[in-house]
Amino acid sequence: MKSHVGMEQKVCPVCGQAFDTGTILLDKRLRNSLERKTVTGWDLCPKHAKLWQKGYIALVACDPEKSTFTGNAIKPGDAYRTGAIAHVRKAVAREIFNVEMTGPVAFVEPAVVDMLEEMQEENSGD
Ligand SMILES: [Zn+2]
Structure with missing residues (x-):
């Protein structure tokens, strides 16, 4: 109504x-x-606003075959999320992607999030 x-x-x-x-x-x-x-x-x-304020970028895994690409990018409404999300510091994201990340969110292939989770498990001692 x-x-x-x-x-x-x-x-x-x-x-x-x-x-x-x-x-x-x-x-x-x-x-x-x-x-x-x-x-x-x-x-x-x-x-997620709080994490962005702390300097973290959200890497959201999405299925490249089920998402719609606009150029090389996926718009939020076109992303087919797998449910996996990794939060990395801006500096780390820059190292991974070789570009300065200006927005709070990037859509990536699931393999990228898997890799980051493995890295974080190795570093979980801090
Ligand atoms: Zn959220």
Whole structure:
């Protein structure tokens, strides 16, 4: 059922989950145009926003055969997530990919996340 007020939700590009932003949406003409929960776009969920603020980039594994590529990149809405996510510091990401990572999230092949998990297990003594 639609109403003239709705709770804004955004979808996290890292985990793909919709979350409440706490913003109330109001149709300015008071038309019943809004779902009770209305997704307005992409944004990091509180958990992943915190990791980004700490300097971590999320590497989200997605199936290259089931994802849609735009050029060499995958847009958040086109990623077929396998569910595996690795968080690495920006400097580490730069070493792996040889480019400066400017965004909080990168879509990678599942093998990249597997490799990072193995590396982190080896270093888990710290
Ligand atoms: Zn998230």
